[in-house]
Amino acid sequence: MAVEAGEDFAVGCILSLHTTLGEDVEGQIIAFDRPSNILKLQEGGTTKAGARRNVRLIKANYIKDFTVIGRGEDPLDLKKCFVDLSLIHAREEAALRQAEIEAERIGVGVTSEAQCIFDALSKTLPVQWERTDIVVMKEIRVCSPYQTENVIGGTAAANERVKKVLDSERKRLQARGPGQM
Numbered sequence: 343m344a345v346e347a348g349e350d351f352a353v354g355c356i357l358s359l360h361t362t363l364g365e366d367v368e369g370q371i372i373a374f375d376r377p378s379n380i381l382k383l384q385e386g387g388t389t390k391a392g393a394r395r396n397v398r399l400i401k402a403n404y405i406k407d408f409t410v411i412g413r414g415e416d417p418l419d420l421k422k423c424f425v426d427l428s429l430i431h432a433r434e435e436a437a438l439r440q441a442e443i444e445a446e447r448i449g450v451g452v453t454s455e456a457q458c459i460f461d462a463l464s465k466t467l468p469v470q471w472e473r474t475d476i477v478v479m480k481e482i483r484v485c486s487p488y489q490t491e492n493v494i495g496g497t498a499a500a501n502e503r504v505k506k507v508l509d510s511e512r513k514r515l516q517a518r519g520p521g522q523m
Contacts (some may be wrong), residue, residue, distance in 0.1 A: 351381055354416055357398075359408035367398060367456075368413045369438070379403060446470065452486075455515060459488050462511035478504050488512075 350358075351374040358368045378401075385396040410465035447464065449457050449471045460476050463469045469478050476484040482496035482504050489512075490505045 352413075355411055356411045356414050357383070357408050360406045360410050361400065361404045362404045368411070369398065372397065374402075381405070449474065449476075450454070456486065456488055458515055459484070459508060459511050462514075463504070463507055466507065484508065 351371050353371050353373060356368070356370045358366070360366055367383065367385065371381065372384050373382040374380070374488045375382075380401050382468050383398045383400060385398055409428040447460070449460060452460075452471075452474050454477070456474070460469060460471065463476060463478060463484075468480070469476055470480075471477070472483075474486055476488070478484065479496065479500060482500060483494045484504065485492045485494065488508065490509055492507065493501055493505050495501070495502070
C-alpha cells in the first residue's frame with residue numbers, strides 16, 4: 343500500500359496490520375519516514391518503563407491493509423525510554439576487538455599472492471604477519487617469495503605440513519592464472 347499525500351501515519355496510533363508477505367503485526371507507531379516510505383512500529387502493547395521493546399521497520403508498500411486500534415501514550419516519552427549503556431559499550435568493545443583481529447590478518451607491503459597464501463594457511467593453522475614474513479604456529483617462518491624452500495623453523499612434521507599447504511595453494515593460484523588473485 344503506497345501512502346498517499348496527506349495520509350501520513352500518526353505517531354502514537356496503535357495499528358493492527360497485514361503485510362503482503364502474509365504477516366500480521368500489531369504495534370504502536372513510533373515514526374513514519376515519508377521519503378523512504380518506512381513505518382517504524384513498536385510491537386506489542388504499551389510497555390512499562392525500562393522494559394525491552396521490539397521495534398520493527400516496515401516498508402509501507404508491503405502493508406496490505408491495516409486497522410487503527412486506538413491511540414496510546416507518547417512512545418517517545420524520554421522518561422519511559424531506557425538505553426543500556428553498558429550493553430552498548432560492550433558491543434562497541436567487541437566490534438573494535440574484531441576489527442583489530444581482522445586488520446592484523448592483512449599484510450602491509452605484500453603482494454596479493456602473499457595475502458592469498460596467508461589466507462590459505464590461516465584456514466587450518468594459526469598464522470600472523472611479521473613485516474612481510476608469514477609466521478605459522480609462532481615457530482615456522484615463510485619468507486618472500488613464499489616458496490616451499492623458504493619455509494624455515496619448527497619441527498620436521500610441522501614444517502612438512504606448512505610446505506604441503508603452501509605447495510597446494512601455489513598450484514591453485516597458478517591454475518587460476520595471473521591477475522585473478
